[in-house]
Amino acid sequence: MSRPASVFDLARSHRITSVIYAASKLNRAKVIADEAKSVAELSELLSGDESALRRLLVGLTTHRLRRPDDHHRFAMTHVGRQLVWADRHSRLFQ
Numbered sequence: 001m002s003r004p005a006s007v008f009d010l011a012r013s014h015r016i017t018s019v020i021y022a023a024s025k026l027n028r029a030k031v032i033a034d035e036a037k038s039v040a041e042l043s044e045l046l047s048g049d050e051s052a053l054r055r056l057l058v059g060l061t062t063h064r065l066r067r068p069d070d071h072h073r074f075a076m077t078h079v080g081r082q083l084v085w086a087d088r089h090s091r092l093f094q
Helices: 007-025 028-032 039-046 050-062 078-088
Strands: 066-068 073-076
Touching: 007 050, 039 050, 039 073, 050 066, 050 073
Parallel strands: none
Antiparallel strands: 066 073
């Protein structure tokens, strides 16, 4: 028998969904799918707040959708690329 979901598990699930949703709403898949970019580069491309974007990228990194490189740029992971594909082929976030 499986254990009941804890409040922590529920909060974690919500956080993952929120991070993915926020990234999709920014259309970041179109901007950062191909190559690693710094937070400053992404902020300029997205016309967004650099501090908020950094927090979003850290959230995506925590959930293994992005990875930082040695030059403080963020690159897409294999899992992140799958979400980009899904985003491009879905009407879920439109």
